[in-house]
Amino acid sequence: MTRLILQRLGLLIPTLLGLSILLFLWVRALPGGPATALLGERATPEAVERINELYGFSRPLHEQYLAWMGQLLQGNFGASTRTQQPVLEEFFARFPATIELTVVALVIAVGIGIPLGYVAARHQGRFLDQTTVVASLIGVTIPVFALAFLLKYVFAVQLGWFPSAGRLDPSMVATHPTGFYVLDGILTREWDAAWNALTHLVLPAIALGSIPLAIIARITRASVIEVQGADYVRTARAKGLRPPRLRRRVVLRNAMLPVATTIGLQVGLLLSGAVLTETVFAFNGIGSYLANAIFNLDYAVLQAFILFIAIAYTLVNLAVDVSYGLIDPRMRVR
Amino acid sequence: MTGSPLLSLRDVEVTFTTEAGSLPAARGVSFDVHPGETVAIVGESGSGKSTTAAAVIGLLAENGAVTRGQILFDGQDLAALPHSATSRLRGSDIGMVPQDPMSNLNPVMRVGDQIVEALEDNGVARGAAARRRAVELLEEAGLPDAERRARQYPHEFSGGMRQRALIAMGLSCRPRLLIADEPTSALDVTVQRVILDRLDELTAELGTAVLLITHDLGLAAERASRIVVMYGGEVVETGPALELLRDPQHEYTQRLLAAAPSLASRRIQLAKVTGLAAVAARDLLSVSHGDGVDAATEGAGGTRTDSIIEVSGVSKVFQLRGKGLFSRTEAFTAVDDVSFVIPRGRTVAIVGESGSGKSTVARMMLDLIPPTSGSITFNGERVGGANRAAEVRFRRQVQPIFQDPYASLDPLYSIYRTIEEPLRAHDFGTAAQRRERVHELMDDVALSPTLLRRYPAELSGGQRQRVAIARALALNPDLVVCDEAVSALDVIVQSQILRLLADLQSRLGLSYLFISHDLAVVRQIADHVCVMQDGRIVEQGTADDVFDQPQTPYTQMLLDAIPGAGLELGVAS
Numbered sequence: 001m002t003r004l005i006l007q008r009l010g011l012l013i014p015t016l017l018g019l020s021i022l023l024f025l026w027v028r029a030l031p032g033g034p035a036t037a038l039l040g041e042r043a044t045p046e047a048v049e050r051i052n053e054l055y056g057f058s059r060p061l062h063e064q065y066l067a068w069m070g071q072l073l074q075g076n077f078g079a080s081t082r083t084q085q086p087v088l089e090e091f092f093a094r095f096p097a098t099i100e101l102t103v104v105a106l107v108i109a110v111g112i113g114i115p116l117g118y119v120a121a122r123h124q125g126r127f128l129d130q131t132t133v134v135a136s137l138i139g140v141t142i143p144v145f146a147l148a149f150l151l152k153y154v155f156a157v158q159l160g161w162f163p164s165a166g167r168l169d170p171s172m173v174a175t176h177p178t179g180f181y182v183l184d185g186i187l188t189r190e191w192d193a194a195w196n197a198l199t200h201l202v203l204p205a206i207a208l209g210s211i212p213l214a215i216i217a218r219i220t221r222a223s224v225i226e227v228q229g230a231d232y233v234r235t236a237r238a239k240g241l242r243p244p245r246l247r248r249r250v251v252l253r254n255a256m257l258p259v260a261t262t263i264g265l266q267v268g269l270l271l272s273g274a275v276l277t278e279t280v281f282a283f284n285g286i287g288s289y290l291a292n293a294i295f296n297l298d299y300a301v302l303q304a305f306i307l308f309i310a311i312a313y314t315l316v317n318l319a320v321d322v323s324y325g326l327i328d329p330r331m332r333v334r
Numbered sequence: 335m336t337g338s339p340l341l342s343l344r345d346v347e348v349t350f351t352t353e354a355g356s357l358p359a360a361r362g363v364s365f366d367v368h369p370g371e372t373v374a375i376v377g378e379s380g381s382g383k384s385t386t387a388a389a390v391i392g393l394l395a396e397n398g399a400v401t402r403g404q405i406l407f408d409g410q411d412l413a414a415l416p417h418s419a420t421s422r423l424r425g426s427d428i429g430m431v432p433q434d435p436m437s438n439l440n441p442v443m444r445v446g447d448q449i450v451e452a453l454e455d456n457g458v459a460r461g462a463a464a465r466r467r468a469v470e471l472l473e474e475a476g477l478p479d480a481e482r483r484a485r486q487y488p489h490e491f492s493g494g495m496r497q498r499a500l501i502a503m504g505l506s507c508r509p510r511l512l513i514a515d516e517p518t519s520a521l522d523v524t525v526q527r528v529i530l531d532r533l534d535e536l537t538a539e540l541g542t543a544v545l546l547i548t549h550d551l552g553l554a555a556e557r558a559s560r561i562v563v564m565y566g567g568e569v570v571e572t573g574p575a576l577e578l579l580r581d582p583q584h585e586y587t588q589r590l591l592a593a594a595p596s597l598a599s600r601r602i603q604l605a606k607v608t609g610l611a612a613v614a615a616r617d618l619l620s621v622s623h624g625d626g627v628d629a630a631t632e633g634a635g636g637t638r639t640d641s642i643i644e645v646s647g648v649s650k651v652f653q654l655r656g657k658g659l660f661s662r663t664e665a666f667t668a669v670d671d672v673s674f675v676i677p678r679g680r681t682v683a684i685v686g687e688s689g690s691g692k693s694t695v696a697r698m699m700l701d702l703i704p705p706t707s708g709s710i711t712f713n714g715e716r717v718g719g720a721n722r723a724a725e726v727r728f729r730r731q732v733q734p735i736f737q738d739p740y741a742s743l744d745p746l747y748s749i750y751r752t753i754e755e756p757l758r759a760h761d762f763g764t765a766a767q768r769r770e771r772v773h774e775l776m777d778d779v780a781l782s783p784t785l786l787r788r789y790p791a792e793l794s795g796g797q798r799q800r801v802a803i804a805r806a807l808a809l810n811p812d813l814v815v816c817d818e819a820v821s822a823l824d825v826i827v828q829s830q831i832l833r834l835l836a837d838l839q840s841r842l843g844l845s846y847l848f849i850s851h852d853l854a855v856v857r858q859i860a861d862h863v864c865v866m867q868d869g870r871i872v873e874q875g876t877a878d879d880v881f882d883q884p885q886t887p888y889t890q891m892l893l894d895a896i897p898g899a900g901l902e903l904g905v906a907s
Binding site for chain 2: 230231232234235236237238239240241242245249250253254257327328329330
């Protein structure tokens with residue numbers, strides 16, 4: 001197990017190196033440039049030239065790349081061309097919000113998706129199953145932003161059950177030792193703040209978690225149906241296992257194997273979906289910041305943020321692989 | 335047998351409800367199993383034998399139900415009991431040893447724990463006591479080093495070890511009746527024998543009655559006191575084992591007996607002569623001396639006829655990945671210095687157990703993998719050379735037939751397209767000529783041309799294997815490599831296919847390399863036999879020599895392990 005983790009962490013280095021090159025080229029392939037974005041359409045060629053000179057954008061690509069890498073290795077991720085704020089600071093100020101949102105969305109997706117898929121499989125072909133199949137199909141097809149707007153309109157604007165934007169009510173005064181607002185509220189025993197932050201998370205998390213929820217439910221259903229027909233389940237019945245143990249230890253555990261993989265893949269979807277959801281709910285995470293950086297062609301921000309997201313994504317997938325080893329002993333020998 | 339039976343089936347009918355309507359899988363099934371007795375149900379796939387067993391233990395598929403008759407277990411009608419009551423009998427009163435050891439253990443749970451859970455749920459023992467008991471049970475089933483093995487997962491076990499674990503599991507709660515559904519059909523013969531012996535001893539010791547489900551008449555005769563023969567969902571014959579085999583009354587039993595390779599050790603000569611008579615006759619035409627049978631054996635010795643393929647000093651070494659993070663790869667010698675020749679128009683068989691390297695030899699001879707050292711010469715040309723034209727020629731002249739007709743045919747290709755494909759790949763003639771050739775081939779393998787529009791899924795196993803043969807013959811090959819080509823088939827179909835192969839050989843002058851784990855089958859088809867063990871050929875010679883005077887203890891052991899080999903039956907003459 002340790003070996004697997006070390007191996008995968010070792011693979012992280014070439015992965016990130018390759019990604020950094022792709023990222024670097026991709027950012028520079030975008031139409032326009034940071035100078036134009038900064039100075040506007042009518043900037044004089046001289047002004048553009050000066051900006052490019054200042055930030056080194058006129059040097060050959062490989063020199064720029066090496067310079068960037070050199071800085072990275074020293075822990076310097078650069079500063080935003082627009083705000084001059086250090087990128088690292090901006091990132092860590094916002095990342096907790098996105099993690100919080102993603103985690104709650106994931107909890108909703110997994111916490112509802114797996115039981116739903118399981119119940120559907122147990123009632124295969126009957127009403128409950130077909131309802132779940134149709135509902136999950138709808139869940140998969142609705143775009144995140146459409147659902148986000150819909151939820152916001154119905155539950156925040158019309159019904160007023162939940163707040164419509166932000167991470168906390170502006171009137172709420174709270175201390176934030178970690179940046180995870182719900183966690184902060186719990187740690188500092190500011191229960192009202194924790195509750196308030198949680199209510200702000202509900203709608204964005206549902207919007208963000210709906211697609212993964214639907215996918216997890218469908219995979220769970222298919223997987224449980226397949227496992228129920230397996231020889232070892234029949235043998236387990238033949239040896240007289242009582243239904244609770246049969247369901248829990250034989251069917252469910254085996255059915256979770258493909259589901260674990262799916263969850264890992266969904267995390268990537270959640271991180272990219274967060275950009276849209278955060279924008280709709282004015283949720284101050286990396287998503288909305290990243291969206292702005294794209295509009296402004298803020299090279300340093302784009303490069304650093306996407307790299308960070310990639311690292312997060314890789315680590316999550318490593319965690320999924322490790323969990324796979326925990327569920328499935330056959331994976332451990334590899 | 336006196337006293338009241340433990341299990342008594344009276345006119346049992348099992349029906350499956352499908353979209354196409356209700357489908358009876360077993361009808362009017364009646365037989366008794368007395369306490370401590372072993373009764374075998376024998377039949378081919380689809381005969382209803384497994385369905386009957388599933389009905390007894392209450393594990394019919396959800397769309398199946400006992401629609402008539404009684405299943406009396408200890409005087410209680412299981413068919414009339416509610417589900418909860420029959421489920422209480424499972425494990426504790428009626429145990430089961432399933433067929434496929436590979437798929438019947440929970441892959442994510444330690445083997446010991448899988449026995450512990452059975453003990454716990456049946457109220458036999460719990461906790462630490464159950465764990466100790468599980469180790470005892472594994473030991474009892476003949477698993478060496480049971481203490482350590484109990485903590486391992488199924489994937490760390492060999493097939494034989496898994497089957498032992500399943501036996502331990504089936505007997506863990508000391509049931510009075512054990513249903514053994516083809517308990518060893520997935521195992522090598524030598525392993526099969528040891529495991530069945532252990533099962534016999536255990537059930538005799540414990541006084542457990544056994545309902546043995548098998549397709550192998552020889553095995554049934556060897557292990558059971560009484561045999562129930564099923565065909566098409568009905569019991570066609572019941573009787574004491576030896577009596578039934580010596581004097582089969584029903585026409586189906588007679589056919590089954592005639593086709594059973596394991597019982598045919600004496601009848602086989604006849605089959606071989608009919609198979610080879612044509613070859614011998616052809617030899618007589620070309621060479622005008624010697625009588626038929628002598629010519630055949632002489633030819634097999636390789637003295638007179640030339641050889642189509644020569645394998646000399648071939649080895650194959652695989653590099654396995656080491657265990658540690660930075661450890662080097664380990665070399666594994668799958669095939670070690672193997673040499674033999676296939677005389678033109680003859681059949682050479684390689685027999686061996688799984689892991690003996692026989693399939694690796696086949697793959698090298700098909701030029702699918704290169705040998706590490708040594709050479710294979712086909713028609714005087716070295717196989718695996720860089721010459722592209724020679725390779726195309728080789729691919730045309732050497733064709734494979736694989737074991738699993740379900741897996742080796744493309745499910746999305748119609749039968750016509752399957753057979754036509756090699757013709758197209760090698761630019762054979764015009765569309766009309768190809769069409770004609772396909773029809774000719776269908777005729778050769780005795781399949782109706784109406785099947786050409788069908789897809790593999792719509793065909794039976796035997797039909798599929800005929801299609802695979804037709805496909806292999808499409809390009810008029812010289813050598814056909816049959817890798818376990820009949821192993822997946824029911825005995826009667828198996829003997830039909832063997833006869834077809836022999837017939838095609840005599841008509842088309844084919845040479846066969848016949849790879850099999852089944853010595854009984856090999857005896858029916860081979861002229862020359864190579865016995866492989868751990869990558870080496872330990873013995874080779876003419877079929878008669880190898881079977882009648884085995885020179886090595888290993889060959890002797892393989893021969894002894896054929897189920898029913900030791901039985902003296904009236905069918906021999």
